Amino acid sequence: MIEVHLPGLDLKNPVMPASGCFAFGAEYGALYDLNELGAVTIKAATLQPRFGNSTPRVAETPSGMLNAIGLQNPGADQIIKNELPRLEKQKVPVLANIAGSEVDDYVATAKKISRHPAVNALELNISCPNVKHGGIQFGTVPEVAAELTYKVKAVSEKPVYVKLSPNVTDIVAMAKAVEAAGADGLSMINTLLGMRIDLHTQKPVLANLTGGLSGPAIKPVAIRMIYEVSQKVTIPIIGMGGIQNADDVIEFFLAGASAVAVGTANFVDPFVCPKIIKELPEKLNTMGVTDINEIIGRSWKK
Amino acid sequence: MIQEDMRVMTHEEIADHIFELKLQGQMVQQITEPGQFVHVRISGKTDAVAPLLRRPISICSADLKSGTLTLIYRSGGLGTGTELLTHAQIGDTVDVLGPLGHGFPVSEAPTPARALIVGGGVGVPPLYGLSQALAKRGIQVTHVLGFRSAKDVFYQTDFEELGKTFVMTEDGTYGRCGRVTDLLETVPFDIAYACGPTPMLRALEQTIIDKPLFVSLEQRMACGIGACMACVTQTTDPNDAKGYRRVCCDGPVFKAREVEL
Numbered sequence: 073m074i075e076v077h078l079p080g081l082d083l084k085n086p087v088m089p090a091s092g093c094f095a096f097g098a099e100y101g102a103l104y105d106l107n108e109l110g111a112v113t114i115k116a117a118t119l120q121p122r123f124g125n126s127t128p129r130v131a132e133t134p135s136g137m138l139n140a141i142g143l144q145n146p147g148a149d150q151i152i153k154n155e156l157p158r159l160e161k162q163k164v165p166v167l168a169n170i171a172g173s174e175v176d177d178y179v180a181t182a183k184k185i186s187r188h189p190a191v192n193a194l195e196l197n198i199s200c201p202n203v204k205h206g207g208i209q210f211g212t213v214p215e216v217a218a219e220l221t222y223k224v225k226a227v228s229e230k231p232v233y234v235k236l237s238p239n240v241t242d243i244v245a246m247a248k249a250v251e252a253a254g255a256d257g258l259s260m261i262n263t264l265l266g267m268r269i270d271l272h273t274q275k276p277v278l279a280n281l282t283g284g285l286s287g288p289a290i291k292p293v294a295i296r297m298i299y300e301v302s303q304k305v306t307i308p309i310i311g312m313g314g315i316q317n318a319d320d321v322i323e324f325f326l327a328g329a330s331a332v333a334v335g336t337a338n339f340v341d342p343f344v345c346p347k348i349i350k351e352l353p354e355k356l357n358t359m360g361v362t363d364i365n366e367i368i369g370r371s372w373k374k
Numbered sequence: 375m376i377q378e379d380m381r382v383m384t385h386e387e388i389a390d391h392i393f394e395l396k397l398q399g400q401m402v403q404q405i406t407e408p409g410q411f412v413h414v415r416i417s418g419k420t421d422a423v424a425p426l427l428r429r430p431i432s433i434c435s436a437d438l439k440s441g442t443l444t445l446i447y448r449s450g451g452l453g454t455g456t457e458l459l460t461h462a463q464i465g466d467t468v469d470v471l472g473p474l475g476h477g478f479p480v481s482e483a484p485t486p487a488r489a490l491i492v493g494g495g496v497g498v499p500p501l502y503g504l505s506q507a508l509a510k511r512g513i514q515v516t517h518v519l520g521f522r523s524a525k526d527v528f529y530q531t532d533f534e535e536l537g538k539t540f541v542m543t544e545d546g547t548y549g550r551c552g553r554v555t556d557l558l559e560t561v562p563f564d565i566a567y568a569c570g571p572t573p574m575l576r577a578l579e580q581t582i583i584d585k586p587l588f589v590s591l592e593q594r595m596a597c598g599i600g601a602c603m604a605c606v607t608q609t610t611d612p613n614d615a616k617g618y619r620r621v622c623c624d625g626p627v628f629k630a631r632e633v634e635l
Contacts, residue, residue, distance in 0.1 A: 092602075093597075093601065093602060094601055095600070095601040095602075095603070099597075099599045099600045099601040099623075100599075100601060103375070103599075115603075123608070123617060123618060124603065124606070127593060127594065127604075127605070127606065127607065128593075128594045129594070129603070129604045129605075129606075130427075130594050130595070130596050130602070130604040131594070132425055132426060132427050132455075135426055136426060137426060137427060137596065139596070139602075139604065141602070141603050141604065144603045144606065144618075146616075287426055288426070336426070336596075338597065338601070339427060339428070339596040339597040339598075339601075339602055340415065340426060340427065340428065341377070341415075342377070342471065342597070342599060343377060
């Protein structure tokens with residue numbers, strides 16, 4: 073009833089943690105069985121290790137939070153050596169997020185990571201707002217995003233999902249560009265660029281000055297964008313942005329998502345993913361829905 | 375680590391904007407060291423929107439027998455999460471995740487030994503549980519506690535029951551006037567533990583170099599369990615394999631000079 077099948081991802085349920093909110097699964101794996109999840113999305117891998125930004129890296133906002141971690145990760149080689157083998161022992165599918173500063177590092181990282189047997193699909197991060205080079209630049213110009221997608225697709229041994237940035241005027245143009253370049257799916261949305269200023273110091277709270285806004289505050293933006301994009305593309309969408317419970321999951325499906333990722337809510341309640349997975353069939357039952365696939369895009373389907 | 379709705383046993387203001395909250399629940403049995411913390415989800419009773427993220431608050435002390443733990447926190451003033459927490463009444467429940475992090479290594483102190491405990495402001499609470507644990511092992515404890523002003527002082531008599539206690543205020547309105555570091559030379563000790571503002575910890579790291587010193591750090595956190603990488607701090611050793619530590623789960627207590635302050 074809640075099984076979904078996406079390119080490279082056969083999911084017994086459509087709920088996965090969002091990249092960057094779950095590290096490489098070790099911390100949450102100590103709290104519950106990761107096999108309960110539909111999939112695990114690992115934190116963005118870059119070719120070289122990255123320490124990330126200075127602290128403070130997070131700031132709370134009304135119904136949300138800003139983060140500017142800066143893609144801290146041990147680098148593709150260390151991830152392959154230390155993190156993926158641990159996930160390989162689990163049965164849960166792995167969606168591996170990759171990021172870079174230049175086309176060449178994206179391509180090199182995609183080549184290495186996609187080859188690993190633990191990895192079922194790649195999530196191409198063209199939307200990180202917190203790094204000085206690359207990241208968001210690839211996510212705001214359709215032609216640049218398309219070229220990167222094309223080059224990564226050419227080397228990837230696994231399906232490629234492109235994670236879109238909401239910090240654009242025309243999200244549909246971005247989605248169509250990467251679809252035409254060969255993307256197997258979309259992840260949307262990444263965080264919205266924001267800022268907070270401290271009244272005492274009269275300076276920005278985050279050391280990076282700006283950060284990415286996530287949490288329930290951005291859910292309506294995500295719903296609107298998925299609603300618009302899902303009507304114009306044929307590839308599936310993994311929806312994310314402020315999901316906290318089964319009702320939110322259903323709302324994303326109605327908007328046009330075929331699976332969902334839960335991010336910030338993991339920080340509030342570390343058991344939120346298994347809780348949602350348990351609630352979801354019960355909730356669908358009360359709605360008289362026998363298969364969650366039936367409600368994908370129902371808000372706009374005639 | 376568990377998530378639990380803990381019951382409020384007592385809750386009172388013990389100094390200016392400083393609240394002592396005693397909570398009862400199963401998680402108390404899992405506390406292994408003084409200096410660990412809990413991550414508190416605050417649900418408001420007023421019209422204000424409750425904050426999204428949990429608030430990390432250090433455990434002041436714990437009583438395994440009655441299954442209670444004591445938290446001491448400062449209310450940040452109207453509109454803040456900690457202000458909302460002040461409205462929790464006896465009998466209410468509070469959503470708590472914990473115990474989290476690594477605390478003060480009590481067993482690192484040789485016996486017999488003299489321990490120096492240095493605290494500043496809201497950094498003082500976890501040192502009370504530490505002092506209790508050290509005193510229980512027969513270690514002689516001396517406390518140097520710094521506060522901004524007379525109205526901010528708390529737990530003086532509780533510390534005095536465990537060992538010699540010097541209270542200092544920055545403005546001289548109570549105890550000795552000055553900063554905690556002014557007193558260091560007059561107190562003999564073999565091992566030191568500290569928690570308080572970063573400038574205070576930095577000064578201690580510069581002063582106490584020939585004896586073991588452990589410091590407890592504070593940092594903005596999101597998840598509290600090591601996944602989000604919000605609270606990282608760089609190691610002082612450039613050759614360290616990882617190059618960083620997460621305050622929430624590798625700490626919050628570190629050996630002096632292990633990480634950059």
